Amino acid sequence: xxxxxxxxxxxxxGTIDQGTTSAPDHEGANLSVRELTxxxxxxxxxxAWLARTAFALRRVREGEALIxxxxxxxxxxxxxxxxxxxxxxxxSGSEQVLGFPMCGDLMGADGIDGGHYSSTAVSLDTSEVVIxxxxxxxxxxxxxxxxxxxLYRVLSRxxxxxxxxxxxxxTLGAEGRVAAFLLSxxxxxGALGYSRCSFNLRMTRQEIGSYxxxxxxxxxxxxxxxNTAGIIQVHQRSIDIVDAAALRGVIDPAAGxxxxxxxxxxxxxxxxxxxxxxxxxxxxxxxxxxRAWRELAxx
Amino acid sequence: xxxxxxxxxxxxxGTIDQGTTSAPDHEGANLSVRELTxxxxxxxxxxAWLARTAFALRRVREGEALIxxxxxxxxxxxxxxxxxxxxxxxxSGSEQVLGFPMCGDLMGADGIDGGHYSSTAVSLDTSEVVIxxxxxxxxxxxxxxxxxxxLYRVLSRxxxxxxxxxxxxxTLGAEGRVAAFLLSxxxxxGALGYSRCSFNLRMTRQEIGSYxxxxxxxxxxxxxxxNTAGIIQVHQRSIDIVDAAALRGVIDPAAGxxxxxxxxxxxxxxxxxxxxxxxxxxxxxxxxxxRAWRELAxx
DNA sequence: CGGTAAGTTGAATCTAGTCAAGAAACGTGG
DNA sequence: CCACGTTTCTTGACTAGATTCAACTTACCG
Numbered sequence: 001x002x003x004x005x006x007x008x009x010x011x012x013x014g015t016i017d018q019g020t021t022s023a024p025d026h027e028g029a030n031l032s033v034r035e036l037t038x039x040x041x042x043x044x045x046x047x048a049w050l051a052r053t054a055f056a057l058r059r060v061r062e063g064e065a066l067i068x069x070x071x072x073x074x075x076x077x078x079x080x081x082x083x084x085x086x087x088x089x090x091x092s093g094s095e096q097v098l099g100f101p102m103c104g105d106l107m108g109a110d111g112i113d114g115g116h117y118s119s120t121a122v123s124l125d126t127s128e129v130v131i132x133x134x135x136x137x138x139x140x141x142x143x144x145x146x147x148x149x150x151l152y153r154v155l156s157r158x159x160x161x162x163x164x165x166x167x168x169x170x171t172l173g174a175e176g177r178v179a180a181f182l183l184s185x186x187x188x189x190g191a192l193g194y195s196r197c198s199f200n201l202r203m204t205r206q207e208i209g210s211y212x213x214x215x216x217x218x219x220x221x222x223x224x225x226x227n228t229a230g231i232i233q234v235h236q237r238s239i240d241i242v243d244a245a246a247l248r249g250v251i252d253p254a255a256g257x258x259x260x261x262x263x264x265x266x267x268x269x270x271x272x273x274x275x276x277x278x279x280x281x282x283x284x285x286x287x288x289x290x291r292a293w294r295e296l297a298x299x
Numbered sequence: 300x301x302x303x304x305x306x307x308x309x310x311x312x313g314t315i316d317q318g319t320t321s322a323p324d325h326e327g328a329n330l331s332v333r334e335l336t337x338x339x340x341x342x343x344x345x346x347a348w349l350a351r352t353a354f355a356l357r358r359v360r361e362g363e364a365l366i367x368x369x370x371x372x373x374x375x376x377x378x379x380x381x382x383x384x385x386x387x388x389x390x391s392g393s394e395q396v397l398g399f400p401m402c403g404d405l406m407g408a409d410g411i412d413g414g415h416y417s418s419t420a421v422s423l424d425t426s427e428v429v430i431x432x433x434x435x436x437x438x439x440x441x442x443x444x445x446x447x448x449x450l451y452r453v454l455s456r457x458x459x460x461x462x463x464x465x466x467x468x469x470t471l472g473a474e475g476r477v478a479a480f481l482l483s484x485x486x487x488x489g490a491l492g493y494s495r496c497s498f499n500l501r502m503t504r505q506e507i508g509s510y511x512x513x514x515x516x517x518x519x520x521x522x523x524x525x526n527t528a529g530i531i532q533v534h535q536r537s538i539d540i541v542d543a544a545a546l547r548g549v550i551d552p553a554a555g556x557x558x559x560x561x562x563x564x565x566x567x568x569x570x571x572x573x574x575x576x577x578x579x580x581x582x583x584x585x586x587x588x589x590r591a592w593r594e595l596a597x598x
Numbered sequence: 599c600g601g602t603a604a605g606t607t608g609a610a611t612c613t614a615g616t617c618a619a620g621a622a623a624c625g626t627g628g
Numbered sequence: 629c630c631a632c633g634t635t636t637c638t639t640g641a642c643t644a645g646a647t648t649c650a651a652c653t654t655a656c657c658g
Contacts (some may be wrong), residue, residue, distance in 0.1 A: 096466050114456030155454040156411030162461040167395050169468035170512035213469035
């Protein structure tokens with residue numbers, strides 16, 4: 001484990017004092033796995049083990065790149081606070097935003113296969129991430145195999161998210177995309193305990209547009225249109241959702257969306273729903289720490 | 300393992316005769332893991348173990364649905380031959396195509412997190428898939444932990460693929476999308492040993508359009524345009540790529556595309572792949588999990 | 599041979615992009 | 629606290645590109 005440690009990882013994985021239960025907030029501190037599972041909204045069985053293990057944290061300033069496309073893959077990251085954007089940068093300079101990872105979201109998984117990250121992750125404000133170094137995963141998993149199920153699930157969740165994104169880009173017009181974006185933000189922030197109907201965006205119109213495959217002017221127009229329609233209230237980056245149902249109606253004039261594009265907060269999620277991928281996490285019954293896949297199979 | 304077996308899985312995981320080296324071709328037959336790794340284009344170290352393990356196969360007729368969105372997640376599938384489409388179906392009837400899994404591609408991974416598949420997989424011709432039942436993964440992995448690295452990588456690869464798709468939809472116009480699609484097909488078929496410049500599409504214009512976020516007429520027009528430009532030669536579903544460079548130029552007028560829009564995994568796996576020639580550990584003694592990540596770390 | 603599904607092509611429409619100007623917010627330094 | 633420049637956002641007029649509607653051709657399958 002010591003071998004493959006990179007300079008800035010500040011890896012400090014290992015056993016920590018039993019007393020240290022709550023997660024510290026300063027740079028270089030550790031985060032317990034218990035906190036991690038809470039962050040990911042995935043229940044985790046091995047309570048005893050949880051208290052003994054921790055991950056390093058890292059603070060990332062606004063505008064700073066945590067991951068750069070092309071860098072050698074060495075760690076996964078989970079956002080603990082703040083907000084990022086992940087981008088492809090074609091070397092003519094222009095960016096394509098792929099996502100806005102927020103609290104509980106995974107970053108860096110695209111580097112597993114190729115051995116190099118394929119996208120860049122830039123912080124949109126002062127953020128904090130949990131570092132999960134590749135080098136320590138081996139040890140982690142050997143100490144608590146059921147951790148693997150967690151990783152599989154996080155990867156799967158990310159996959160579903162990106163698929164939903166492809167759906168949005170493929171089928172919706174400008175207003176629909178913006179509406180979907182707002183509802184998504186609403187649900188994600190709601191799941192984190194913030195207000196679902198009133199929040200502040202952290203990203204520019206340019207970045208939203210890039211994410212949605214639109215130009216910034218179009219985003220602005222769409223927001224204005226929704227505003228004058230009385231569905232939302234926009235003032236710069238502050239958003240108030242006045243009529244969430246109407247907003248969903250914009251996406252899906254004929255009742256079409258395959259259930260989870262727009263995360264319905266707390267919906268019972270009919271079987272088959274794609275689900276939000278963030279809120280409706282089904283509580284897993286206490287399973288003895290065993291093989292990852294056996295756990296998944298039990299569900 | 301017997302418990303969670305579904306009726307049609309015909310799961311027959313386990314030890315097979317040493318003599319049975321080559322993969323059988325008929326329904327219900329088994330596929331060795333050696334063949335599986337070959338299929339996935341991922342190198343795999345444990346030669347001894349490879350020969351002793353096998354997966355069930357299933358034949359899927361044209362138009363038949365292998366997976367239905369909403370079904371309970373029970374298995375992963377890897378395409379062995381033929382071609383599928385994966386779709387979201389909004390209950391107003393219209394489909395959105397998410398991908399065209401072909402030989403070596405994974406299907407069903409979107410069901411891991413939520414416990415239910417989120418998309419439907421329909422065969423576009425008579426296909427054959429490798430069934431990887433959830434219930435047997437636990438056992439599989441315990442017998443040869445390095446198999447996990449393989450799964451992580453396949454998931455990661457799929458993630459990158461969908462991200463590239465999002466990029467395509469977000470930034471390219473109609474012709475660019477069609478060009479990217481053709482190049483992607485070309486590369487994928489090439490990696491499978493078929494001709495890179497002359498092939499037959501298995502999907503309709505409608506399906507291509509749905510996949511690319513375009514209408515069928517637009518796809519047709521784009522193909523015609525590329526045809527009259529002398530870049531390709533189209534006749535119904537038969538495609539001949541006359542000038543691949545020009546085709547790339549359509550995507551990227553100003554030399555922009557990020558590394559791998561087209562490249563489908565499989566071919567020349569990026570530097571730093573899971574090589575790790577040694578792992579000749581006898582699988583009989585329970586190897587602690589975690590080897591998977593250690594292997595990835597070794598790259 | 600006839601019926602159906604798939605593909606091509608044309609003309610009109612509409613959506614989002616482009617170009618351009620101006621307004622509002624933010625940060626910095628006086 | 630205010631003046632200033634910069635960035636971000638909004639809005640309008642015009643254009644390019646994709647969709648829509650529709651006719652027609654071609655392949656496919658009994």
